[in-house]
Amino acid sequence: xxxxxxDFSHLxxxxxxxxxxGTRPGFIVLAALVGAVLLAWLLLAAMAVRSVQAxxxxxxxxxxxxxxxxAIPLPDFLARFIALCVGPAPFQAASxxxxxxxxxxxxxxxxxxMLPSAAPMIRTYCEIADTARIKGEPVVHPLILVAGYLAVxxxxxxxxxxxxxxxxxxxxxxxxxxxxxxxxxxxLLAVAGLYQFSGLKEACLKKCxxxxxxxxxxxxxxxxxxxxxxxxxxxxxxxxxxALMLVMFAVGIMNLFWxxxxxxxxxxxxxxxxxxxxxxxxxxxxxxxxxxxLVSL
Numbered sequence: 280x281x282x283x284x285x286d287f288s289h290l291x292x293x294x295x296x297x298x299x300x301g302t303r304p305g306f307i308v309l310a311a312l313v314g315a316v317l318l319a320w321l322l323l324a325a326m327a328v329r330s331v332q333a334x335x336x337x338x339x340x341x342x343x344x345x346x347x348x349x350a351i352p353l354p355d356f357l358a359r360f361i362a363l364c365v366g367p368a369p370f371q372a373a374s375x376x377x378x379x380x381x382x383x384x385x386x387x388x389x390x391x392x393m394l395p396s397a398a399p400m401i402r403t404y405c406e407i408a409d410t411a412r413i414k415g416e417p418v419v420h421p422l423i424l425v426a427g428y429l430a431v432x433x434x435x436x437x438x439x440x441x442x443x444x445x446x447x448x449x450x451x452x453x454x455x456x457x458x459x460x461x462x463x464x465x466x467l468l469a470v471a472g473l474y475q476f477s478g479l480k481e482a483c484l485k486k487c488x489x490x491x492x493x494x495x496x497x498x499x500x501x502x503x504x505x506x507x508x509x510x511x512x513x514x515x516x517x518x519x520x521x522a523l524m525l526v527m528f529a530v531g532i533m534n535l536f537w538x539x540x541x542x543x544x545x546x547x548x549x550x551x552x553x554x555x556x557x558x559x560x561x562x563x564x565x566x567x568x569x570x571x572x573l574v575s576l
Contacts, residue, residue, distance in 0.1 A: 419504075424505050
């Protein structure tokens, strides 16, 4: 994108509006992000409804309501994708298709729950880009930054998918997306709880809370550098939230209630200064882990 100003006075009102939108990348990025998040939640809701109705999700909050809802009509290719994700396959010999579907499922969860928490960082980049554009400087489109950010979560989704397959191979007769075995779930909750008190968690949170200095100091008009900058921001976000994603194994992967809760907490945690939210969440997870371990034993 160039920063040259254009005279749109010769256009009619609709033309000026469309042209103005085209020169404001922030508006386009906001629309794209909102659309991506809404689409991700729609697909996750459809998957949750079908997994509950098919009996693959176990007892989850709101399960009775989901069970009574009509199945959301979807195109054939999406129906096949959801069937791969929530079907009762035993996974002893998981196919490439099943693994790919699991990766995409986790990526949808990341887009739905983590991308909103990155909105302040993306907005900050757009503000810097607008300032540079007004000065007539070349600007890399913000979606390049977003692509780098999402690339990190796509890689993380592959790791979470591998963990999913591994856990299901350990419990082949269990419900595909219900809560994990009690002892394993307690261990995962303990890891998530302890990480909330770690220095690495706090360091990552500081980077996520103050993106301006990083984005400004690393500013570039080269797309590959902005893509790498997006990767760096994605790594900081992953450092904040990877342990919280482990909670989904304990409560059930297709648990919409906990998806919403984790997404809201990730957004809150990055906006509130101090360690109080992290420590409260960590304490809750550790107590929950201990109670679950006692019950399981």
